[in-house]
Amino acid sequence: MPGRARPGRGLPRQRHRHGPGRLHHRAAGARGRPAVHLPQLPDQRRAAAGRAADDLPRRRRRAEGDGRHAAPRARSRRAPGRHRQHPRAGRDVGLRPGAGRGRRDRGGGGHRAQPAPALRRRRPAAAVRPDGRGARPRRSAKDPTTTPIARKRGQHVNTHNGHLPGVEPGGLADLVAEIFTAVGLNPSDAEAVAHHLVEADLRGVDSHGVSRTAVYVHRIRRGLVTARPQRSVITQTPVSALLDAGNGPGIVAAEHAMRTAIAKAADTGVGMVSVRNSNHCGMLAHYTGMAAREGLVALATTSAPAAMAPWGAKDSYFGTNPISYAVPAPEGRPDIVFDMATSHVAKGKIILAGKNGQRIPLDWALDENGRPTGDPAAALAGSMLPVGGPKGSGLALLVEVFSALLSGAHYGPHIPPLYDNDDHPQGLGHFFLAMSPEVFLPADEFTARVGRLADEVAALPAAEGHERVYLPGEPEAERAEHRRAHGIPLSAEVRAELRAVAREAGVGAALTAVLDGSEPAAGAGEAAAAEGSPR
Incomplete structure (x- = not known):
């Protein structure tokens, strides 16, 4: 393994290892190679790729499946023997994606093995992004947040309000990104935060969705979070x-x-x-x-x-x-x-229950006297289990x-x-x-073995009270598909909080209108899901 870094200096010289089963590299300070950089941030990737001359905002293009905003792919490794300079520690210095060294096979009895093949390029994962890109889950379903299995697992505190239509994900991402831009984040960072929060809501993790916007904004305004940091x-x-x-x-x-x-x-x-x-x-x-x-x-x-x-x-x-x-x-x-x-549950679920005026199950938390409580405020003053x-x-x-x-x-x-x-x-x-x-x-x-395991688990008979046996990620993928098609069911309390934060940030009514709720156009969810090939 590489040596320990010395305070105030670059990494010590590394041993150059040979033989089967070794990943070899050259030490810091090797000649002939320029310093390399960390994977590009979203704004750098967009600058490199160029900006489209369409009339949709960047965030809307992202929410409607612009491939330029997909996650970066792992690059292929270089052939063995082509080493590069290992950089000294410093601001935003790291390894470029895919600029690398060959890897030897673990077999071979001392013979030089062929380099390992490059990592297989994969399509985006299923139904986990606000832009709708990725594979369709194996079956379409009604919103799984209302199914017995989701309630049993405590996936999230239910925020459905039958009197409020769902909020369109792309417009919601635009609104939240504009709020964070208004309080000082650069546009690419604001977009990344908004994309993340809307993705959480799409997956049904409402406790970590746009309901977090107000506290993030408050802490930025108070100077407790640096809007434009130096990493x-x-x-x-x-x-x-x-x-x-x-x-x-x-x-x-x-x-x-x-x-x-x-x-x-x-x-x-x-x-x-x-x-x-x-x-x-x-x-x-x-x-x-x-x-x-x-x-x-x-x-x-x-x-x-x-x-x-x-x-x-x-x-x-x-x-x-x-x-x-x-x-x-x-x-x-x-x-x-x-x-x-x-x-037992994320603390955010207790916070969200308090915002929505709901009680919580007694096995989630204790009050300050060590007794089980269904009151979110008492739970937050006490301790979780x-x-x-x-x-x-x-x-x-x-x-x-x-x-x-x-x-x-x-x-x-x-x-x-x-x-x-x-x-x-x-x-x-x-x-x-x-x-x-x-x-x-x-x-x-490996992936074939994962597939066989998944098939065997799915084939197991469901226990009483369960519709089917799920693997982790499948309920969230189904929920995301449903919410892309029908909108995100934000509670009245969360909508009111977002309107207030937007108003304080000076964001216009044109963007906050999305909170009035209008379901996506018919077929929008299916079209978005179809845009990515099945995985």
Whole structure:
């Protein structure tokens, strides 16, 4: 493994390894290679690609399936022996996607093996983006948020209001992006945040959707989140990087980090990126899904303010400390994407229930006296319960290690809260892993095995009260398909909050009109889904 970075200096010289099973590279300071850069940010990619001369706003083109806004693909690796300079740590310095070295086979008895094939280029994943690109799920369904399985799993607090029509996703993304631009984010970062929040609502993760807009805007206005941060690379190796987010928006920093992990995985087979000095990064499934669309297995974790009592304790210490993984699925299937809080539910679901005037189940949280409560306000003043008792508590500790202790970020009770905190930045930490299946098996063999497993699970008889057996990511894919066709069911309370935030930001009525609700044109959801080939 590469040597440890020395304070104030670039990485030490690496050993040049040879022989079967070794991923080889040249040390920092190698001659003849210019410094290389991290994967481009959205605004840089658009500048490079050029801007279309149509009359739709960029965000609307994105929401209607403009392929220029798709996630970047993992590049092919170079042939063996073509090394490049390994850069010193510095601001926004990293590895280009796909500028890489060959990888030797693990077999061969000492003979030089042929380089591993480039990672297979994959189509966008199914039904996980506001733009509607990607494969159709295997079956269309009524909105699964109303099915017994979704309620049993606690996928989200129900925000349906039968008297309000759904909100069109593209127009909603335009509105939210304009709000963030108005409070100081550059347009590309504002668009990335808006895209992320609308994607969460499409997938039914309403607690991490546009209902977060108001608190994000408040913290930017108070100077607790830096609207235009200076990110930097603290240290890195061919397979890892530690990034400082510059106290910028967590969603932007996390996307940047996962793109870096994807680029390193395309180069070496594995990419690991840790982030510190960041903020709330939204829905982790977004980032693991980015990697799965490139054919990579992925893991993501993030720290959070203390809200959950460790098993056996009365007082909070751990955050809800979510964890997500994703596995690329064969063509024709949505990727397997799992995302959970290590608490019984995400704290955002309790916050959203309070906004909507709803009560919560008694097994979600304790009040400040340690008693189960159905009152969201009492739950927020008390502590949340770990999922599975000591098992969830143990997982929360693992997330704390990966996200905060390894990155040097704040942890547990040392993280200021997201809400009711007008004095201190949060200083959150995140962790992202992207790994090519080809470090173990050929990609096609791996995805075929994933497909067989999925078929066998789907063929199992459903238990009483369940319509079918789902794999992680399938309910969200079905829900996204439904909501693209019929609109996002925002509650009256969330719509009113968005109108107020937009008015304070000076956003005109033309964009807020989308909140009055009008279902997408007939066939819009089906046309959007058909635009991406089945996976």
